[in-house]
Amino acid sequence: MRALIIDDSAVMRKVIERALRQAGLDLTEVVQASNGQEALQALRDDSGKPNPLSLILSDINMPVMDGLQFLEQRRDEKLGVGIPVVMITTEGSEPLVLRAISAGAMGYICKPFTAEQVKARVVPLLRVA
Protein backbone atom coordinates (compact mmCIF):
# COMPACT_ATOMS: atom_id res chain seq x y z
CA MET A 1 0.00 0.00 0.00
CA ARG A 2 1.01 3.64 -0.50
CA ALA A 3 0.65 6.36 2.13
CA LEU A 4 0.98 10.15 2.14
CA ILE A 5 2.56 11.64 5.28
CA ILE A 6 2.25 15.41 5.76
CA ASP A 7 4.37 17.08 8.44
CA ASP A 8 6.77 20.02 8.37
CA SER A 9 9.25 17.99 10.42
CA ALA A 10 11.30 15.46 8.46
CA VAL A 11 12.04 13.73 11.76
CA MET A 12 8.35 13.32 12.50
CA ARG A 13 7.65 11.99 9.00
CA LYS A 14 10.25 9.28 9.64
CA VAL A 15 8.80 8.54 13.09
CA ILE A 16 5.28 8.21 11.68
CA GLU A 17 6.49 5.95 8.85
CA ARG A 18 8.25 3.73 11.38
CA ALA A 19 5.06 3.56 13.48
CA LEU A 20 3.05 2.50 10.42
CA ARG A 21 5.54 -0.27 9.66
CA GLN A 22 5.49 -1.36 13.32
CA ALA A 23 1.71 -1.46 13.04
CA GLY A 24 2.13 -4.13 10.37
CA LEU A 25 1.21 -2.07 7.34
CA ASP A 26 2.82 -3.30 4.13
CA LEU A 27 4.03 0.05 2.82
CA THR A 28 5.38 -0.08 -0.71
CA GLU A 29 5.79 3.70 -0.95
CA VAL A 30 5.57 6.68 1.38
CA VAL A 31 4.90 10.00 -0.32
CA GLN A 32 6.05 12.91 1.82
CA ALA A 33 4.83 16.50 1.99
CA SER A 34 6.01 19.24 4.35
CA ASN A 35 2.80 21.28 4.24
CA GLY A 36 -0.77 21.20 2.95
CA GLN A 37 0.06 22.85 -0.34
CA GLU A 38 2.63 20.18 -1.22
CA ALA A 39 0.14 17.52 -0.16
CA LEU A 40 -2.58 18.89 -2.46
CA GLN A 41 -0.11 18.79 -5.35
CA ALA A 42 0.83 15.22 -4.44
CA LEU A 43 -2.84 14.25 -4.61
CA ARG A 44 -3.27 15.98 -7.98
CA ASP A 45 -0.18 14.16 -9.29
CA ASP A 46 -1.48 10.87 -7.93
CA SER A 47 -4.86 11.16 -9.63
CA GLY A 48 -5.43 8.34 -12.11
CA LYS A 49 -2.46 6.25 -11.02
CA PRO A 50 -3.08 2.48 -11.15
CA ASN A 51 -1.98 2.00 -7.53
CA PRO A 52 -3.49 4.99 -5.71
CA LEU A 53 -2.75 6.16 -2.19
CA SER A 54 -4.50 4.17 0.54
CA LEU A 55 -3.93 6.44 3.53
CA ILE A 56 -3.15 10.05 4.44
CA LEU A 57 -1.68 11.12 7.78
CA SER A 58 -1.42 14.83 8.41
CA ASP A 59 -0.13 17.24 11.03
CA ILE A 60 -2.19 20.37 11.70
CA ASN A 61 0.35 23.03 12.70
CA MET A 62 2.43 23.65 9.57
CA PRO A 63 3.73 26.70 7.71
CA VAL A 64 2.44 27.70 4.23
CA MET A 65 -0.80 25.69 4.52
CA ASP A 66 -1.89 23.96 7.72
CA GLY A 67 -3.63 20.62 8.03
CA LEU A 68 -7.12 22.01 8.43
CA GLN A 69 -6.79 24.19 5.34
CA PHE A 70 -5.48 21.12 3.50
CA LEU A 71 -8.55 19.11 4.51
CA GLU A 72 -10.94 21.86 3.43
CA GLN A 73 -9.19 22.47 0.11
CA ARG A 74 -9.01 18.73 -0.57
CA ARG A 75 -12.75 18.45 0.05
CA ASP A 76 -13.53 21.46 -2.18
CA GLU A 77 -11.35 20.14 -5.02
CA LYS A 78 -12.61 16.56 -4.48
CA LEU A 79 -9.04 15.27 -4.36
CA GLY A 80 -8.29 11.77 -3.07
CA VAL A 81 -11.94 10.99 -2.49
CA GLY A 82 -12.29 7.83 -0.40
CA ILE A 83 -8.77 7.89 1.00
CA PRO A 84 -8.99 7.88 4.81
CA VAL A 85 -7.27 10.84 6.50
CA VAL A 86 -5.92 10.63 10.04
CA MET A 87 -4.64 13.74 11.80
CA ILE A 88 -1.49 13.32 13.92
CA THR A 89 -0.93 16.49 15.90
CA THR A 90 -0.12 18.12 19.21
CA GLU A 91 -3.31 20.16 18.79
CA GLY A 92 -5.93 18.14 20.63
CA SER A 93 -8.42 20.81 21.62
CA GLU A 94 -12.06 19.93 20.97
CA PRO A 95 -12.82 22.75 18.50
CA LEU A 96 -9.90 21.72 16.30
CA VAL A 97 -10.84 18.04 16.45
CA LEU A 98 -14.43 18.87 15.47
CA ARG A 99 -13.27 21.12 12.63
CA ALA A 100 -10.98 18.39 11.33
CA ILE A 101 -13.72 15.78 11.45
CA SER A 102 -16.22 18.07 9.76
CA ALA A 103 -13.63 18.69 7.00
CA GLY A 104 -13.22 14.99 6.36
CA ALA A 105 -10.72 13.56 8.87
CA MET A 106 -11.65 10.03 9.90
CA GLY A 107 -9.24 9.70 12.80
CA TYR A 108 -7.26 11.77 15.26
CA ILE A 109 -4.03 10.89 17.05
CA CYS A 110 -2.40 13.24 19.56
CA LYS A 111 1.39 13.55 19.78
CA PRO A 112 3.05 11.97 21.66
CA PHE A 113 1.79 8.60 20.45
CA THR A 114 2.74 4.95 20.52
CA ALA A 115 2.85 2.54 17.58
CA GLU A 116 -0.04 0.68 19.23
CA GLN A 117 -2.18 3.82 19.17
CA VAL A 118 -1.39 4.36 15.50
CA LYS A 119 -2.34 0.77 14.74
CA ALA A 120 -5.61 1.05 16.69
CA ARG A 121 -6.67 4.22 14.83
CA VAL A 122 -5.42 3.38 11.32
CA VAL A 123 -6.01 -0.33 10.71
CA PRO A 124 -9.84 -0.24 11.15
CA LEU A 125 -10.05 2.60 8.62
CA LEU A 126 -8.16 0.57 6.03
CA ARG A 127 -10.53 -2.36 6.52
CA VAL A 128 -13.52 -0.07 5.90
CA ALA A 129 -11.91 1.65 2.92
Add this chain to the structure above:
Amino acid sequence: MLATENPTPHTDMANRLDTAVSEVFEMMLERSCDPMDGDVNIVDGRIVARIQFTGAVSGECILYASPATAAVTAEALLGTASSEPADPMVDDAIGELCNMIAGGWKSKLEHPQAGCLISVPAVTREGLGALEGKFGTKFSRTYSFQGNVFGIVLAF
Protein backbone atom coordinates in the same frame (compact mmCIF):
# COMPACT_ATOMS: atom_id res chain seq x y z
CA MET B 1 21.90 34.51 29.34
CA LEU B 2 18.58 32.95 29.87
CA ALA B 3 16.83 33.89 33.10
CA THR B 4 16.16 30.78 35.14
CA GLU B 5 14.78 32.11 38.41
CA ASN B 6 11.50 30.82 39.72
CA PRO B 7 9.82 33.90 41.18
CA THR B 8 6.68 32.06 42.17
CA PRO B 9 7.12 28.33 42.67
CA HIS B 10 4.08 26.72 41.17
CA THR B 11 3.44 23.08 41.94
CA ASP B 12 0.72 22.66 39.35
CA MET B 13 2.93 24.08 36.62
CA ALA B 14 5.79 21.78 37.60
CA ASN B 15 3.54 18.73 37.76
CA ARG B 16 2.01 19.45 34.35
CA LEU B 17 5.41 20.01 32.79
CA ASP B 18 6.94 16.91 34.42
CA THR B 19 4.04 14.80 33.19
CA ALA B 20 4.26 16.21 29.68
CA VAL B 21 8.01 15.55 29.50
CA SER B 22 7.63 12.05 30.91
CA GLU B 23 4.87 11.17 28.42
CA VAL B 24 6.89 12.36 25.43
CA PHE B 25 10.00 10.44 26.46
CA GLU B 26 8.20 7.23 27.37
CA MET B 27 5.93 7.14 24.31
CA MET B 28 8.19 8.55 21.60
CA LEU B 29 11.72 7.76 22.79
CA GLU B 30 11.02 4.71 24.96
CA ARG B 31 13.13 6.21 27.74
CA SER B 32 12.42 7.59 31.17
CA CYS B 33 13.21 11.22 31.85
CA ASP B 34 13.25 12.75 35.32
CA PRO B 35 13.33 16.27 36.73
CA MET B 36 16.54 17.37 38.47
CA ASP B 37 17.49 19.98 40.99
CA GLY B 38 19.46 22.98 39.72
CA ASP B 39 19.96 24.55 36.32
CA VAL B 40 21.62 23.31 33.17
CA ASN B 41 25.16 24.60 32.92
CA ILE B 42 25.21 25.04 29.16
CA VAL B 43 26.25 28.49 28.07
CA ASP B 44 28.07 27.93 24.80
CA GLY B 45 26.89 26.02 21.78
CA ARG B 46 23.44 25.23 22.96
CA ILE B 47 20.55 24.47 20.67
CA VAL B 48 17.39 26.35 21.57
CA ALA B 49 13.87 25.51 20.44
CA ARG B 50 10.92 27.80 21.04
CA ILE B 51 7.15 27.36 20.82
CA GLN B 52 4.94 30.40 21.29
CA PHE B 53 1.52 30.35 22.96
CA THR B 54 -1.09 32.82 21.77
CA GLY B 55 -4.76 33.42 22.51
CA ALA B 56 -5.96 32.39 25.96
CA VAL B 57 -2.32 32.03 27.06
CA SER B 58 0.40 34.43 25.95
CA GLY B 59 3.90 33.11 26.42
CA GLU B 60 6.44 30.60 25.22
CA CYS B 61 8.06 27.29 25.92
CA ILE B 62 11.83 27.20 25.43
CA LEU B 63 13.85 23.98 25.41
CA TYR B 64 17.65 24.13 25.39
CA ALA B 65 20.31 21.47 25.25
CA SER B 66 23.92 20.96 24.29
CA PRO B 67 24.55 19.67 20.74
CA ALA B 68 25.65 16.34 22.23
CA THR B 69 22.43 15.91 24.20
CA ALA B 70 20.44 17.03 21.17
CA ALA B 71 22.16 14.40 19.03
CA VAL B 72 21.35 11.64 21.53
CA THR B 73 17.73 12.85 21.59
CA ALA B 74 17.52 12.71 17.80
CA GLU B 75 18.94 9.18 17.77
CA ALA B 76 16.39 8.05 20.31
CA LEU B 77 13.49 9.69 18.47
CA LEU B 78 14.51 8.34 15.08
CA GLY B 79 15.66 4.97 16.32
CA THR B 80 18.92 5.37 14.43
CA ALA B 81 22.42 4.38 15.50
CA SER B 82 24.13 7.76 15.34
CA SER B 83 23.45 11.41 14.65
CA GLU B 84 26.14 14.04 14.27
CA PRO B 85 25.56 17.11 16.45
CA ALA B 86 25.71 19.33 13.34
CA ASP B 87 23.12 17.28 11.44
CA PRO B 88 20.05 19.41 10.54
CA MET B 89 17.89 16.50 11.69
CA VAL B 90 19.18 17.18 15.23
CA ASP B 91 17.72 20.68 15.17
CA ASP B 92 14.51 19.28 13.71
CA ALA B 93 14.31 16.68 16.49
CA ILE B 94 14.81 19.27 19.23
CA GLY B 95 12.09 21.42 17.66
CA GLU B 96 9.68 18.49 17.61
CA LEU B 97 10.55 17.56 21.18
CA CYS B 98 9.73 21.11 22.28
CA ASN B 99 6.56 21.02 20.19
CA MET B 100 5.28 17.82 21.80
CA ILE B 101 6.17 18.93 25.33
CA ALA B 102 4.51 22.33 24.84
CA GLY B 103 1.44 20.67 23.35
CA GLY B 104 1.27 18.17 26.19
CA TRP B 105 1.61 20.92 28.79
CA LYS B 106 -1.11 22.94 27.07
CA SER B 107 -3.47 19.98 26.94
CA LYS B 108 -3.25 19.68 30.73
CA LEU B 109 -4.45 23.24 31.35
CA GLU B 110 -7.98 24.00 32.41
CA HIS B 111 -10.55 25.54 30.07
CA PRO B 112 -10.23 28.15 28.53
CA GLN B 113 -6.42 28.23 28.69
CA ALA B 114 -6.24 24.81 27.05
CA GLY B 115 -7.71 26.39 23.94
CA CYS B 116 -4.67 28.58 23.33
CA LEU B 117 -2.82 28.19 20.05
CA ILE B 118 0.76 27.01 19.68
CA SER B 119 3.19 28.02 16.97
CA VAL B 120 5.39 25.84 14.82
CA PRO B 121 8.80 25.36 16.48
CA ALA B 122 11.64 27.78 15.86
CA VAL B 123 15.13 26.39 16.42
CA THR B 124 18.32 28.39 16.70
CA ARG B 125 22.00 27.98 17.53
CA GLU B 126 22.47 31.74 17.48
CA GLY B 127 22.14 32.43 21.19
CA LEU B 128 19.40 33.54 23.49
CA GLY B 129 19.63 37.33 23.42
CA ALA B 130 16.44 37.81 21.46
CA LEU B 131 14.52 35.58 23.85
CA GLU B 132 15.50 37.31 27.06
CA GLY B 133 13.21 39.68 28.88
CA LYS B 134 10.19 39.40 26.63
CA PHE B 135 7.95 37.96 29.31
CA GLY B 136 7.86 38.84 32.98
CA THR B 137 7.27 35.51 34.66
CA LYS B 138 9.62 32.63 34.02
CA PHE B 139 9.49 29.10 35.31
CA SER B 140 12.45 26.83 34.68
CA ARG B 141 12.96 23.12 35.07
CA THR B 142 15.87 20.80 34.38
CA TYR B 143 15.55 17.19 33.18
CA SER B 144 17.85 14.24 32.69
CA PHE B 145 17.60 11.06 30.66
CA GLN B 146 20.42 8.52 30.74
CA GLY B 147 22.80 11.20 31.99
CA ASN B 148 21.87 13.70 29.28
CA VAL B 149 20.62 17.00 30.65
CA PHE B 150 18.37 19.64 29.10
CA GLY B 151 16.37 22.59 30.34
CA ILE B 152 12.90 23.94 29.76
CA VAL B 153 11.66 27.45 30.48
CA LEU B 154 8.02 28.46 30.45
CA ALA B 155 7.66 32.23 30.17
CA PHE B 156 4.50 34.34 30.39
